[in-house]
Amino acid sequence: MQQLSLNKIKQYLLGIALCYATVVTSQDFEKVDATVSFYPNSFITDQALATQIKKDFTDPKEQLRAGYSWLINNVAYDPQEYYTYKFQYRILEERNEKMAETREGIINRTVQNGIAVCEGYALTLERVCELLGINAYVVRGDTKTQPSDIGRPFDKNHMWLVAIIDKKPMLLDPTWGAGRYNGTFIKSPSYAYFDTPASQFLKSHYPEIFDDAYVFFDLSKEEFSKQPLLISEQLTIDAIHPKQGILKSKMLSKGIVFSLPGIKAEKITYTLDTPEKISADFQKEGHGIQCTITAKTKAQSLVIYADDIPIIAYKIKK
Structure with a gap:
């Protein structure tokens, strides 16, 4: 199989991580989404x-859902937008004015141009x-x-939103x-990032100010960084093994046992830098699975799949 460039590998892994996100919101917004589809x-x-x-909605949650729904269905991500608003300033007052102008320009381009x-x-x-x-x-x-x-x-490197409705924080990433x-x-509109449970959100998003995580436990920036990439919402860091996200290639060559409680599957496979899936020996263990992966490789990443759906990823180092 043709080898992928490192950049292509990163794009591929980002794609699978987002592609298999699931809807986690409990309220039924079918009518809202259907109405917004005609905007x-x-x-x-x-x-x-x-x-x-x-005009269409009076309930704050439905209004919030409508705004989110319109954005994810009509605005395309375009990295060139990073270069649209660059400015220099000499004094603080000038900076503040230009930042305000930039904010307005960004919002206008979003609603008018859809990028x-x-x-x-x-x-x-x-x-x-x-x-x-x-309140958001x-x-x-x-x-x-x-x-x-x-x-x-x-x-x-990222920006998302917190909305407070009925004294309850709602995490959103349009x-x-x-x-x-x-x-x-x-384009692949998903409502998985609308009112996402805080503990699930923190698997992939770490705020600059930790209070904005809205979780009942503490997690440092360093701990967040060292965790594996938890793709499946069924996995929790306290239950899996290994808990450290960086694997030594020497240990992997001898074989590493992965315990993944909460996962149900008829087939476990894994990839090493490329999309080519390799079958892994596994056994069902209680309410999850345990598998052993042995690989002599110079790869930099390991992604484990349950029935062809990615569930967790690790970095590999020498």
């Missing part, structure tokens, strides 16, 4: 979008919430999307909900 694919202003939502990066998705949804009277704010932080992210220092990027944007 135009662009609006002249953010106010026009908010006005349309307010954005995470900043556009998050700022636009925050603005719609503001216009609708919903943008969160900046780090995300893990591929094995190469395991073990690296904290990187403030960027990840819109689809995935694999050299080009692949």
Whole structure:
């Protein structure tokens, strides 16, 4: 099989991590999503979008869902947007003015042109919430999307949203909900990142200010970084083995036992840097599975699949 470049491998792993996300919200928003599907694919202003939502819905959760639904169905991720708004400043006042102008420009391009990066998705949804009277704010932080992210220092590389409705925090990431990027944007609307349970969200998103994680336990940036990439919502870090996300190639050559409680499968396979799947010996153990993987390899990543669905990934080092 032809070898993939490291960049292609990263894009592939990001794709599978996002592709198999599942819907975790409990409230039925079928009517909301159906109504929003008839909205135009662009609006002249953010106010026009908010006005349309307010006309159709009065419940704050439904309004929030409508804003999220419109974004993930009509806005494409385009990394070129990173270079659209760059500015220099000499004094603090000038910086603040240009930052405000930049924010408006990003929101306008998002609703008018249907293109954005995470900043556009998050700022636009925050603005719609503001216009609708919903308490919401943008969160900046780090995300893990591929094995190469395991073990690296904290990187403030992403933006998502927290909305507070009925005193309950709701975590949302419309960027990840819109689809995935694999050299080009692949539209794949998902509601898995609408009101995602906090403990699930923290598997891949770590906020700059930890209180914005809204979990009942502590997790440091270093601990988050060292964890494996938990793709399946069935897996929890306290139950799996190994818990460390970096595997030594020498240990892997001798064989490593993986315990994955919560996983049900008829087939366990794994990949080493390429999409080619290799069968693994496994046994069902209680409410999960245990498998042994032995591989002499120079690969940098290991991804384990249950019935061809990726569930967990590790980094490999010498």
